[in-house]
Amino acid sequence: MASSNIFFIIAIVTVFAIPSSLATEFVVGDEKGWSLDFDYQAWAAGKEFRVGDKLVFRYTPGVHNVVRVSGVEFQRCEAVNNTDPLTTGNDVITLLTPGRKWYICSVPRHCAARNMKLNITVLSEVGSPFAAPGPIPGSQTPSSSTRGSAVFSFYGWIAFMVSFVGVLLV
Numbered sequence: 001m002a003s004s005n006i007f008f009i010i011a012i013v014t015v016f017a018i019p020s021s022l023a024t025e026f027v028v029g030d031e032k033g034w035s036l037d038f039d040y041q042a043w044a045a046g047k048e049f050r051v052g053d054k055l056v057f058r059y060t061p062g063v064h065n066v067v068r069v070s071g072v073e074f075q076r077c078e079a080v081n082n083t084d085p086l087t088t089g090n091d092v093i094t095l096l097t098p099g100r101k102w103y104i105c106s107v108p109r110h111c112a113a114r115n116m117k118l119n120i121t122v123l124s125e126v127g128s129p130f131a132a133p134g135p136i137p138g139s140q141t142p143s144s145s146t147r148g149s150a151v152f153s154f155y156g157w158i159a160f161m162v163s164f165v166g167v168l169l170v
Contacts, residue, residue: 022050022052022126023050023052023053023054024050024053024054025053025054025056025092026047026049026053026054026055026056027056027058028040028043028055028056028057028058028118029043029058030043033057033058033059034057034058034059034064034066034105034116035059035064035116036110036114036115036116037114037115038115038116039115040115040116040117040118040119041118041119043118044118044119044120047120048123049095049101049120049121049122049123050095050122050123050124050125050126051095051096051097051098051122051123051124051125052094052095052125053094053095053122054092054093054094054095055092055093055095055103055118055120056090056091056092056093057086057090057091057092057093057103058089058090059089060089061087061088061089062087063107064089064105064107064110064116065085065086065087065105065106065107066085066086066091066093066103066104066105067079067083067084067085067086067103067104067105067106068083068093068101068102068103069083069102069103069104070102071100071102073102073104074102074104074117074119077104077111077112077117078106079104079106083106085106095122097122098122098123098124099121099122100119100120100121100122101119101120101121101122102117102118102119103117103118103119104116104117104118105117
């Protein structure tokens with residue numbers, strides 16, 4: 001009886017703990033970082049951002065900043081006055097909810113003239129019971145996921161291990 005309780009506890013912990021451990025940390029712009037004259041939309045293309053993932057904006061403090069804005073503000077390259085910019089030069093933003101997210105540098109002309117802006121779509125957490133948002137009209141759906149096979153392999157391995165431990169405990 002005790003062995004079946006242990007098996008049940010292991011299974012529950014696995015189901016709830018594993019998705020959060022699959023979070024990915026994305027350094028925006030990779031080695032280029034958050035800087036002028038870089039195509040951040042091309043950088044984001046093909047990447048799969050999920051709830052729990054982190055965006056890391058690396059830049060020279062005092063030269064740039066990061067501001068989360070609305071879609072309208074993104075199009076205008078303007079942040080409203082009550083928005084506090086992130087200014088550390090190593091700003092980490094955890095993606096907490098699914099949906100569209102927009103970020104700009106609010107230093108004058110950095111967004112509009114020098115392309116310091118990022119627009120991403122955040123999907124639900126892996127294994128989340130909530131549906132991910134559908135494709136954006138007119139956009140292309142990637143033919144393969146950047147994480148898909150690794151996730152299925154990982155969960156397959158977990159299922160195998162939980163089954164194996166369950167057999168040993170019975």
